Amino acid sequence: MTDTQPSTEPSGSTASLENLLHETRSFPPSPEFAAQANAQPGSYEEARANRPEFWAKQARELVTWKTPFTETLDWSGAPVARWFADGTLNAAYNAVDRHVENGLGDRVALHFEGEPGDTRSITYAELQREVARAANALAALGVTVGDRVVIYLPLLVESVVAMLACARLGAPHSVVFGGFSADALRSRIADAEATLVITADGGYRRGAPSALKPAVDEAIAPREGDSETTVRHVLVVRRTEQEVAWTEGRDVWWHEALEAADTFHEPAWVEAEHPLFILYTSGTTGKPKGILHTTGGYLTQVAYTHKNVFDLKPETDVYWCTADIGWVTGHSYVVYGPLLNGATQVLYEGTPDTPHRGRWWELIEKYKVSILYTAPTAIRTCMKWGEDIPGQFDLSSLRVLGSVGEPINPEAWMWYRRVIGADRTPIVDTWWQTETGGIMISPLPGVTAAKPGSAQVPLPGIAADVVDDEANPVPDGGGGYLVLTEPWPAMLRGIWGDLERYKETYWSRFEGLYFAGDGAKKDEDGDIWLLGRVDDVMNVSGHRLSTTEIESALVSHDIVAEAAVVGANDETTGQAVVAFVILRGEHANRASDAEGAAQVQEELRSHVAKEIGPIAKPRKILVVAELPKTRSGKIMRRLLRDVAENRAVGDATTLADSSVMDLISAGLNAPSAANED
Numbered sequence: 230m231t232d233t234q235p236s237t238e239p240s241g242s243t244a245s246l247e248n249l250l251h252e253t254r255s256f257p258p259s260p261e262f263a264a265q266a267n268a269q270p271g272s273y274e275e276a277r278a279n280r281p282e283f284w285a286k287q288a289r290e291l292v293t294w295k296t297p298f299t300e301t302l303d304w305s306g307a308p309v310a311r312w313f314a315d316g317t318l319n320a321a322y323n324a325v326d327r328h329v330e331n332g333l334g335d336r337v338a339l340h341f342e343g344e345p346g347d348t349r350s351i352t353y354a355e356l357q358r359e360v361a362r363a364a365n366a367l368a369a370l371g372v373t374v375g376d377r378v379v380i381y382l383p384l385l386v387e388s389v390v391a392m393l394a395c396a397r398l399g400a401p402h403s404v405v406f407g408g409f410s411a412d413a414l415r416s417r418i419a420d421a422e423a424t425l426v427i428t429a430d431g432g433y434r435r436g437a438p439s440a441l442k443p444a445v446d447e448a449i450a451p452r453e454g455d456s457e458t459t460v461r462h463v464l465v466v467r468r469t470e471q472e473v474a475w476t477e478g479r480d481v482w483w484h485e486a487l488e489a490a491d492t493f494h495e496p497a498w499v500e501a502e503h504p505l506f507i508l509y510t511s512g513t514t515g516k517p518k519g520i521l522h523t524t525g526g527y528l529t530q531v532a533y534t535h536k537n538v539f540d541l542k543p544e545t546d547v548y549w550c551t552a553d554i555g556w557v558t559g560h561s562y563v564v565y566g567p568l569l570n571g572a573t574q575v576l577y578e579g580t581p582d583t584p585h586r587g588r589w590w591e592l593i594e595k596y597k598v599s600i601l602y603t604a605p606t607a608i609r610t611c612m613k614w615g616e617d618i619p620g621q622f623d624l625s626s627l628r629v630l631g632s633v634g635e636p637i638n639p640e641a642w643m644w645y646r647r648v649i650g651a652d653r654t655p656i657v658d659t660w661w662q663t664e665t666g667g668i669m670i671s672p673l674p675g676v677t678a679a680k681p682g683s684a685q686v687p688l689p690g691i692a693a694d695v696v697d698d699e700a701n702p703v704p705d706g707g708g709g710y711l712v713l714t715e716p717w718p719a720m721l722r723g724i725w726g727d728l729e730r731y732k733e734t735y736w737s738r739f740e741g742l743y744f745a746g747d748g749a750k751k752d753e754d755g756d757i758w759l760l761g762r763v764d765d766v767m768n769v770s771g772h773r774l775s776t777t778e779i780e781s782a783l784v785s786h787d788i789v790a791e792a793a794v795v796g797a798n799d800e801t802t803g804q805a806v807v808a809f810v811i812l813r814g815e816h817a818n819r820a821s822d823a824e825g826a827a828q829v830q831e832e833l834r835s836h837v838a839k840e841i842g843p844i845a846k847p848r849k850i851l852v853v854a855e856l857p858k859t860r861s862g863k864i865m866r867r868l869l870r871d872v873a874e875n876r877a878v879g880d881a882t883t884l885a886d887s888s889v890m891d892l893i894s895a896g897l898n899a900p901s902a903a904n905e906d
């Protein structure tokens with residue numbers, strides 16, 4: 230089912246991406262912005278002169294160490310790096326306590342805004358007490374240094390507290406996005422061998438409470454063929470007051486456990502390379518990878534990038550990153566980066582259109598948000614809703630805008646700048662990955678003349694390049710694969726429990742280079758333009774999904790014999806999941822009329838939602854009689870993408886049976902299952 234060889238063709242449509250490179254607009258920083266900017270043009274040169282030393286300087290300035298480090302980078306165990314290895318520290322102490330010790334206890338850390346409109350502002354001093362209490366509560370449940378804790382929560386203050394409580398104990402957290410299914414949760418709990426799960430009764434989603442606890446119950450229930458769960462306790466936050474099933478002795482209410490706990494807790498001082506978290510992400514195979522991040526290097530890079538890329542002035546800025554903590558953006562730029570820098574930020578539980586389509590802009594006006602970090606999908610959705618909606622709110626507090634998760638098309642970039650940023654704010658298009666831990670390629674506000682649609686330059690201390698099939702750097706104007714050529718502090722330290730897979734996935738394509746999985750081009754100035762994934766990874770609304778994982782989910786359904794999944798271009802979500810399935814013999818005629826096909830589609834869509842989560846549901850499922858395969862049996866997704874994007878089917882000469890595509894196209898023109906939801 231996999232086609233692991235990367236092809237030079239990006240998953241997006243090349244035609245529109247070619248146009249990108251004819252983009253000539255450029256927005257130099259205003260003299261006023263440049264004069265006050267945190268980022269300094271000299272940093273590039275300084276870092277180039279001695280990259281490890283540059284990071285060591287940041288580590289000393291931005292992070293507080295219990296024991297100072299004397300070693301900077303040890304790359305002798307490549308590709309597993311060790312940064313600042315003989316230093317000791319604690320992530321939660323750095324995020325919270327030291328600010329209180331420095332007299333900043335009264336500063337608001339989080340302005341929480343629940344979807345139903347309930348609010349709560351929590352200062353650093355309050356956060357410190359909550360985290361200490363939670364750490365004591367977790368310890369009372371037997372959690373100790375090195376234990377893994379799975380967090381399955383909506384975006385709440387408690388979610389931030391839970392992550393920091395784990396960090397305080399030196400117990401790596403593994404946050405699983407609340408939109409993932411019980412099955413997805415089950416496999417992540419099992420892989421991490423977690424002993425505790427922190428969840429909630431439910432959360433609010435589009436105006437209604439939606440339950441979470443039942444998925445946890447299902448995920449840890451005994452199942453034939455599975456070994457017994459490692460989970461000893463489930464800690465439950467009360468959010469929606471829904472009825473919950475309760476297992477005495479195992480389940481514990483969060484509020485009761487915290488009430489009983491002391492507000493003093495001595496942090497666990499851990500070594501810089503102690504695991505801070507595991508975060509599962511999709512790869513090119515069916516099994517999600519547990520990306521492992523450690524403490525010292527990670528904190529250094531997220532603090533440095535958060536301060537410089539967003540120009541954070543903690544005394545005056547109000548920062549808002551719209552990501553959920555279930556993704557790496559939430560880890561690095563909701564929790565660790567901003568809190569390490571003592572920022573005041575907005576935390577919003579809900580969706581942009583609940584209860585109305587102006588909710589985000591209303592929040593920006595209300596809290597006078599000055600830095601906004603969001604995804605291109607959200608920007609394109611707002612574009613579609615029309616500029617009169619943001620036009621009704623006072624957005625004049627904004628001074629820096631950020632974008633992350635997928636390539637941002639120049640139209641969306643221009644709209645973001647003009648409508649949201651009043652033609653005044655710098656925009657930072659930040660390229661990075663779960664694996665990189667922190668931002669890697671981005672303009673620096675106040676320094677870089679920004680180009681709409683390009684992430685442009687590796688940050689100071691980061692070395693990236695675009696190479697051809699033979700690993701040769703391409704000349705300016707050329708295209709190929711994005712690689713990272715030197716180790717960086719926040720880089721992943723491996724895949725949990727599978728070092729071989731780490732080496733194989735990232736380090737085997739090009740000797741000594743980290744292969745990111747993205748296609749990229751260099752323009753005439755040497756600036757980098759990201760072109761989308763070149764492997765079997767899709768990007769839907771900035772969420773990473775694996776074609777293989779969805780294919781596996783589909784074929785696990787009784788009626789499916791074979792499945793092929795592709796990411797088709799989509800104006801709003803970047804890509805959309807389109808599946809082609811062959812039904813098993815006895816079910817083959819179920820999709821012979823429109824009604825039957827619609828039924829099959831619905832059945833399979835819910836099956837994928839159950840196996841992985843609603844975010845992975847295919848937009849369209851097309852029932853076909855054959856799939857296009859090469860003579861060696863590889864599915865030619867390129868051709869299926871042509872079909873999914875309503876294009877003329879490309880070169881099919883390497884197909885084992887060249888009539889297959891005619892068959893598929895003919896089938897599609899008949900009444901089909903291709904209804905959208």
Ligand code: WT7
Pocket residue numbers: 510557558632633634635636637658659660661662663664684745746747759760761762768771772773
């Ligand atoms: C993939 C990583 C980084 C946090 C959110 C996603 C794509 C990310 C950009 C950007 C073009 C981007 C890449 C990358 N991507 N940011 N600014 N421009 N593409 O993290 O889920 O690990 O996904 O997202 O394809 O490989 P992730």
